[in-house]
Amino acid sequence: MKRKFEVWLPLLLSIVMILGMYIGYRFATGQPNKKIFKLDKATALQEALDIIRTRYVDSVKIDTLEANAIQEMMSELDPHSVYLPPAALKMADEDLSGSFDGIGVEFSQIRDTVNILHVFKEGPSDQAGIEIGDQILQADGVRLTGKDISTDKVISVIRGKKGSVVELELFRNEKKKTVQVTRGSIPKPSVSAAYMMNKQIGFIRLDEFTSTSYREFMEAMENLKKLGMTQLIFDLRSNRGGYMDQAIEIADEFLNGDKLIVYTQGVNSPKTEYRCKRPGIFEEGKLVVLIDELSASASEIVAGALQDWDRGSIVGRRSFGKGLVQEPFLLSDGSAMRLTVARYYTPIGRSIQKPYTDGKKIYMDEVWQRYATGQLYYADSNKISNGKAYKTSGGRTVYGGGGIMPDIFVGLDTSSYSREINKILLNGSFNDFIFHYFLDNKKILDPYPNPQVYNSKFDPADDMWLKFTQWAQKDTVNLSGVPLFEKERLEDRMEAQLARYKWRDSGFYQVMNTKDTVVLRAIQELQK
16 A cells, blocks of 8 residues: 555545535435425334333433434435434535625634635625734634634634624734624635636636536636637546536536436436536537546536547546435424435446445445555556446447546556655645745735746745745754655645635646646647
């Protein structure tokens, strides 16, 4: 087993493992949560709860017993059928809503203190005068400093209903400052980057399929076409999925006629087909879709449909393998079950769902096994075990039963960082340094009109590296003997992270994509 791996993999895999357990599809109608039907006849479970309520020796919390009973039942089903208490349901719905009610900032807890990393332009905090680098000490009198304060705690305090007011105590320039912020509706874009890589090739990265993804995607496509785009790289890497209807709408924009995009079917759910229904914005033109082991659910609907119809090339690594459809049922106490009611199938009948008969833990650890067995590194190891073979519309052989296999495999970079650099990347010290370097050099990015000019002309020289080595010494990390190739790779990351503070995620990807092996391989495919 390889000892070292790309530093982003554990974080992103955790997101898929945890959030993927409770964020499922809604059917293509996108309707709100359904209330569960009521049974006229009491079940044994209901009878048992009634007996406990009326006869047990001590007082008991029946709600807790009910929740635990439902959780236990759901655990006996597939890995993606889940019970959501009211608070978790609110969080799950908000995550895919495309917006949230809050104060309009991004923050990070650095050295046990909440630091403002970004202030949304013209948002509530911007209007209140909050700046990047401000530290939040209190919110409505609630302390937000110290090792015992979690990110969830911070979010629960600073977020709130639109129109409500929160009083923040800030620390800026060695002084305390109190401001009042009126919360508002804050957009949460799912398209994190959309730009022209050259005169012909456009690039769009979609992070998840939220309720606004199709609209965002169309706006990005229209803008890029106006700039002359005739070829597209569509990046779905680490996209854990989301709303099924958004995936269908986006796939429709690449396929012509009334082609089948996906169909769903289950024992208690009749076969339902979802087909193209309109002329698409990019039915012609070269197309490459990027996927990896963390691309799941709705991402696999899009990639599977395009692969089955031989519409473009799929580049990267085998996708996660989630082909189960969840339908929400709202319970009377405000909680909900998200129950798997069907499987989805690609146009030629492939089920992308990987096996889960050996239990939830083995199912969720399967991606780690790909890492251990070399499947994330080598094409000859990257395969679907015992997958059934199918033929695409063009006669190519593809497989079902374990994710989408890319047409062109690009493994993880086998070159690894030294233990010293891995330490400061994994403990957050690297990101902390970039943040403070930006605060100390806010005007350093002013000469550059866009990320591409910045990428070609910005040179941090030795000054930035020297400051970083001094910063690393705080974590007892000595970088004096770091090999040149590691230093250059880390400087590339520094440059990309720095770009994020001026141009957001789009700036980050515009810089990193110039060195990204998967993106570079996609460009080669388009230029054939």
